[in-house]
Amino acid sequence: MQIDDVAVQASVAKLKERAGGGLPAIAVLLGSGWGGLAQRVEGAAVVDYAELPAFPLLGVGGHAGRLLVGRVGATPVIVLAGRKHAYETGDAAAMKGAIRTLAAAGVRTLVQTNAAGSLHASLGPGDVMLLADHLNLAQRSPLVGDTGNSRFVDLADAYDPLLRQRALATAEALGRPLREGIYAWVLGPQFETPAEVRMLQRLGADAVGMSTVPETILARHAGLHVLALSLITNMACGLADGRLGHEQTLSVAAQAGGRAVDLLAAILAELPA
Numbered sequence: 346m347q348i349d350d351v352a353v354q355a356s357v358a359k360l361k362e363r364a365g366g367g368l369p370a371i372a373v374l375l376g377s378g379w380g381g382l383a384q385r386v387e388g389a390a391v392v393d394y395a396e397l398p399a400f401p402l403l404g405v406g407g408h409a410g411r412l413l414v415g416r417v418g419a420t421p422v423i424v425l426a427g428r429k430h431a432y433e434t435g436d437a438a439a440m441k442g443a444i445r446t447l448a449a450a451g452v453r454t455l456v457q458t459n460a461a462g463s464l465h466a467s468l469g470p471g472d473v474m475l476l477a478d479h480l481n482l483a484q485r486s487p488l489v490g491d492t493g494n495s496r497f498v499d500l501a502d503a504y505d506p507l508l509r510q511r512a513l514a515t516a517e518a519l520g521r522p523l524r525e526g527i528y529a530w531v532l533g534p535q536f537e538t539p540a541e542v543r544m545l546q547r548l549g550a551d552a553v554g555m556s557t558v559p560e561t562i563l564a565r566h567a568g569l570h571v572l573a574l575s576l577i578t579n580m581a582c583g584l585a586d587g588r589l590g591h592e593q594t595l596s597v598a599a600q601a602g603g604r605a606v607d608l609l610a611a612i613l614a615e616l617p618a
């Protein structure tokens with residue numbers, strides 16, 4: 346699907362109308378386990394993705410996708426509850442219109458969250474990992490089909506060093522360990538094989554998941570600063586007993602999500618507005 350400027354501009358206009366004027370400079374994209382942040386948004390204007398022509402229509406099954414404009418504590422934020430994954434249709438650009446709308450609306454910082462499997466013995470279920478960098482192992486790009494020189498995006502500091510420093514300092518002040526690591530993006534939706542997990546470890550990845558990287562690429566292309574957090578829901582395939590399944594991801598996410606959201610809210614309070 347081609348996202349055109351008309352759809353982006355119409356989405357920005359709708360957001361401004363629904364939020365009653367000025368829009369926050371920080372947006373947060375919620376992944377599995379992080380949905381609790383939506384309940385902490387105060388004074389929220391709620392906008393369904395369906396009202397925003399540049400936004401994706403999410404699959405059936407209860408996740409319609411909605412956006413909240415309000416405050417978490419004193420920090421004005423736009424919270425995106427719902428992400429369309431590349432594994433749903435094969436389209437790595439599924440969130441292109443959403444990210445371009447945020448950029449056109451004046452957002453400067455995108456905070457991403459996801460659920461991921463751990464590749465590292467020192468990172469266990471319930472822990473949160475701060476992304477220092479990523480491996481695009483799906484080798485897909487949301488910028489395929491774009492034209493012009495700006496598509497050749499520099500990803501040297503894909504995850505903003507200053508924002509990462511702030512996040513680490515906030516976690517430290519809270520007495521919450523927050524480890525930095527490398528996130529490997531695989532297309533999914535199947536989990537990895539044990540051999541793939543050994544490969545990912547050898548490649549230097551610390552966690553593996555099925556999202557986030559396309560949105561980081563889109564955000565950097567649009568000039569946004571990116572910060573990203575993974576909630577570890579399981580040891581990757583073969584690293585612990587038991588079978589993997591989405592139910593397990595969701596149940597660990599439900600148990601550990603509250604603490605992760607506490608940390609996220611604290612980090613948001615310390616980000617440059």
Ligand code: HPA
Nearest residue numbers: 460461462553554555581
């Ligand atoms: N692999 C890929 N994606 C995931 C995993 C995993 O083990 N856990 C949560 N998302």
